Amino acid sequence: MNSKKTVTIFSPATVANVNCGFDVLGFAIEGMGDIITLTKVPKNGIRITSITGATLPLEASKNVAGVAGLAMLEYLKVDFGFELQIKKGIPLGSGTGGSAASAAAVVFGINQFLENPLSLEELAYFGMKGEVVASGNEHADNVAPAIFGGFTLIPGYDPFEVVSLPTPANLYVTIIHPHLVINTKDAREILPKVVPLQHAIQQAGYLAGFVSGLYTSNYNLISRSLKDVLIEPYRKELLPLFDKAKNIALQTGALGFGISGSGPSMFALCKGEEIADAVSEKLNSLYQTSEIKIDTHVSKVSEKGSRVISVYEE
């Protein structure tokens, strides 16, 4: 293998937490993602040769994609390395899984080069190793859907496990990205260390109801389960106009509305594209009257996760 080969991977943006599933639930969206081109090189390790679309460290040990790739290469004990060209398509710090997408793309790409020695679940595990750089703790609720696509559940971290959940056919999402900076670590520190047992029970019921709703395409149950008594009451304080935006989205027919990941993006899950478009329009109107600038993105909940978009060999 002295020929030069490159593989280019697309990994989608993702919404984590999804109201009732803090740290365990997430889903993939369409039309927004990171693109990484991997080139196999004789020298061990990971070298990042370019990053476009965002200002991020080129040093592999300080970059989520680099850290994830290095963890995987070390585990597999390969005697060569990779050069990465990273194109960020997900705005930094938006709360839609930008770091997870880059980590997902690199582990998915390495696996392609090696003819898939690892399962998607194992890739999510190594992808998660990159997340530590971004958020300071290991969580896989973005990286799992960025790899698997659709909805994913992390029922537990010990042992680490990913469950791929069904995606009802008619689920769309409106992403609302306000141009604010919320540090992921700050968003964690605002949370209480202890919660009422009663709230823990309620939230578990919502999550279980949501999972059941996905298996049965029961949009009413999905809607009733998109609640969050544990996290949202604290984090919404960081998001201007959150309550107003939520009321408008629900009145417009959204199944649910909440914070995407640790914010600042918000999401509205909707039955059908029309409602998702209407939510987008109304929330653009709302924020136009404020000092906060927003972008919105309407997408189907995507069953597609990371994938090869081109292979080049000479």
Place this chain on the structure above:
Amino acid sequence: MNSKKTVTIFSPATVANVNCGFDVLGFAIEGMGDIITLTKVPKNGIRITSITGATLPLEASKNVAGVAGLAMLEYLKVDFGFELQIKKGIPLGSGTGGSAASAAAVVFGINQFLENPLSLEELAYFGMKGEVVASGNEHADNVAPAIFGGFTLIPGYDPFEVVSLPTPANLYVTIIHPHLVINTKDAREILPKVVPLQHAIQQAGYLAGFVSGLYTSNYNLISRSLKDVLIEPYRKELLPLFDKAKNIALQTGALGFGISGSGPSMFALCKGEEIADAVSEKLNSLYQTSEIKIDTHVSKVSEKGSRVISVYEE
């Protein structure tokens, strides 16, 4: 309708909480239950004419079956009443849903007489009204499976909702009933009012994993999800030899082991009857060496809930 008609209903014993699903999850078992014969009478209200198998108040307003029946009759505004003969087949205070079974049987029976004006979910709601007498708070995690059969989830109480979950074909349960008295109210008071957020998240992940496991008949996922970091650490202190019994059950091949409802009964969920029988045998041996007397009962997880077992009309 001046003829005399009686309807006799069987409602099964149930296991609530099921490790990961405190207050929201339960399932029905076979071969153990309460039997109530209802006779329609001109006089409004509920009159309990006999109770066999246990010593319980005949006064309707102090009896779970009476309270549940009265709540339903009041809601339906009927201008007649019922006499009840109650045969308790579930040991009082065993933690296997005895009060729920009686409440379930009476509301199911009244519904039969009235040609089913209420849905099973509505019956669970009125059945729950009886539970207040027994435990001091409204919960439906026993009464829902006693009515629906199989596994049921209560994703929320506002609005009140019951989700009937699938029952994998090969699930058996061993019930271990130690002859101890644990007051349901005491078992609630031993619980903490607040829990670490981290434990709440873990437990929600287990419950969601368990629900997913039921939909996909994934026994490994079911097994890994039968964990309880919120309740068991406190309540197991009330149960002699709990840790030993759990270790033995898991080593014998049980998918999981935990406290049935608020105890003192314990349960082992097993894949296949052979393992359930083996668990029963080993735990009988364990407790024979102690001062605690136990009964064990092996059953399939039953898809059958409350049902008519005889109708008599003259």
